[in-house]
Amino acid sequence: MEQGIRHFQEELETLKGRLLEMGGLAEERVRASVEGLVARDVDLLGTVLTGDEPINRLHIEVDNRAFRLLALHQPMATDLRAIVAAVKINSDLERVGDLAVNIAEAAARYLGHAPVKQLIDIPRMGSIAQGMLRDSLDAYVKRDMDLARAVLNCDDELDALKTQVFRELLTYMLQDVNTIEPALDLILVSRHLERIGDHATNVAEDVIFMVSAQDVRHHPPAAP
Amino acid sequence: MEQGIRHFQEELETLKGRLLEMGGLAEERVRASVEGLVARDVDLLGTVLTGDEPINRLHIEVDNRAFRLLALHQPMATDLRAIVAAVKINSDLERVGDLAVNIAEAAARYLGHAPVKQLIDIPRMGSIAQGMLRDSLDAYVKRDMDLARAVLNCDDELDALKTQVFRELLTYMLQDVNTIEPALDLILVSRHLERIGDHATNVAEDVIFMVSAQDVRHHPPAAP
Numbered sequence: 001m002e003q004g005i006r007h008f009q010e011e012l013e014t015l016k017g018r019l020l021e022m023g024g025l026a027e028e029r030v031r032a033s034v035e036g037l038v039a040r041d042v043d044l045l046g047t048v049l050t051g052d053e054p055i056n057r058l059h060i061e062v063d064n065r066a067f068r069l070l071a072l073h074q075p076m077a078t079d080l081r082a083i084v085a086a087v088k089i090n091s092d093l094e095r096v097g098d099l100a101v102n103i104a105e106a107a108a109r110y111l112g113h114a115p116v117k118q119l120i121d122i123p124r125m126g127s128i129a130q131g132m133l134r135d136s137l138d139a140y141v142k143r144d145m146d147l148a149r150a151v152l153n154c155d156d157e158l159d160a161l162k163t164q165v166f167r168e169l170l171t172y173m174l175q176d177v178n179t180i181e182p183a184l185d186l187i188l189v190s191r192h193l194e195r196i197g198d199h200a201t202n203v204a205e206d207v208i209f210m211v212s213a214q215d216v217r218h219h220p221p222a223a224p
Numbered sequence: 225m226e227q228g229i230r231h232f233q234e235e236l237e238t239l240k241g242r243l244l245e246m247g248g249l250a251e252e253r254v255r256a257s258v259e260g261l262v263a264r265d266v267d268l269l270g271t272v273l274t275g276d277e278p279i280n281r282l283h284i285e286v287d288n289r290a291f292r293l294l295a296l297h298q299p300m301a302t303d304l305r306a307i308v309a310a311v312k313i314n315s316d317l318e319r320v321g322d323l324a325v326n327i328a329e330a331a332a333r334y335l336g337h338a339p340v341k342q343l344i345d346i347p348r349m350g351s352i353a354q355g356m357l358r359d360s361l362d363a364y365v366k367r368d369m370d371l372a373r374a375v376l377n378c379d380d381e382l383d384a385l386k387t388q389v390f391r392e393l394l395t396y397m398l399q400d401v402n403t404i405e406p407a408l409d410l411i412l413v414s415r416h417l418e419r420i421g422d423h424a425t426n427v428a429e430d431v432i433f434m435v436s437a438q439d440v441r442h443h444p445p446a447a448p
Binding site for chain 1: 290291294295298300301304305308311312315394397398401404405408411412415
């Protein structure tokens with residue numbers, strides 16, 4: 001039995017390790033897609049467009065590991081919450097990977113046109129989304145509720161930037177018909193970045209649930 | 225023990241019932257958002273914009289029920305797969321509900337402008353997405369792998385329509401500056417519908433996993 005418990009804890013640590021590996025890949029792909037857009041680097045975008053195999057493999061592996069832990073060890077309380085959280089976080093990270101591909105697709109189209117005057121707040125949206133992702137995964141590792149709550153607060157800033165980016169690009173489009181196509185792609189990029197922030201928010205909510213068994217979804221955040 | 229098992233099966237049926245209730249609400253909200261756009265019915269859009277409380281409540285309830293079943297009964301094999309599938313399907317349905325709100329938001333803005341000549345294939349995309357959602361939930365109830373596989377095949381059609389809608393609207397935008405704003409909103413609606421199809425695809429994949437313990441994600445569908 002002692003050995004069974006030790007084995008379980010090792011397997012649980014491996015599961016968490018794989019999940020973090022996946023988070024690292026997802027974050028790197030978001031970074032590369034935005035960097036490819038900013039630096040007009042088609043090759044870098046190409047690595048995002050063709051490189052989703054490792055993250056897809058990890059997605060399946062994490063699910064299988066979580067399922068096996070549930071089936072073989074029937075974990076309780078904290079461990080059970082950590083495993084259920086891992087299953088959910090796994091879905092979110094896989095979608096972040098897909099969104100990085102969507103950003104790279106829009107960015108590659110964008111680079112085929114004359115550039116819109118400037119990228120406005122898109123690089124800033126990229127850093128915020130990446131920061132939220134990194135912090136939410138850090139919060140998972142450290143079981144840090146404060147850090148998870150800080151991620152929830154960033155989401156409003158990202159939403160506001162998305163709205164502002166939309167308005168500015170719309171102005172360009174209305175003034176100059178040549179900006180319509182590239183501006184459309186930038187609007188799509190900003191929406192993809194906002195959705196990455198949403199997924200980081202989901203991860204942070206799962207961390208709060210995991211640590212506190214408290215469900216913060218669909219409720220306004222508590223006063224600090 | 226007998227009683228424990230009976231109690232477990234009852235609780236599992238309740239969980240599935242709540243999940244279906246949630247699916248029904250999500251589907252109805254998608255229907256209302258597209259119908260509101262087509263019929264230019266601002267009141268109907270308003271019901272979508274303000275009515276997400278029941279689905280959010282069910283989202284939390286389904287998660288809690290699933291977690292309690294895992295914690296108290298340590299289910300095995302088929303039952304365990306059904307519960308893990310319920311947790312994942314639950315996330316997908318909640319996001320479908322959010323996407324219905326996004327469609328209603330874009331539709332409400334759209335109705336504030338002179339209409340674009342026609343809605344092109346958007347109503348058709350709406351029926352396909354709703355059909356996929358309905359079939360994926362039917363497949364969950366009936367444990368019907370064939371129906372689940374049929375849902376996976378619809379996704380390509382929806383993707384192709386999204387691309388076509390984008391091209392047609394872009395043509396309008398380039399020809400007439402007055403169509404830029406409303407056409408932008410229609411592009412967003414078509415993307416939201418395509419994402420609803422993606423969530424229905426996720427549900428169908430979870431059904432296939434639940435019934436067969438076979439993972440079909442990230443693999444091309446097998447020849448029929």
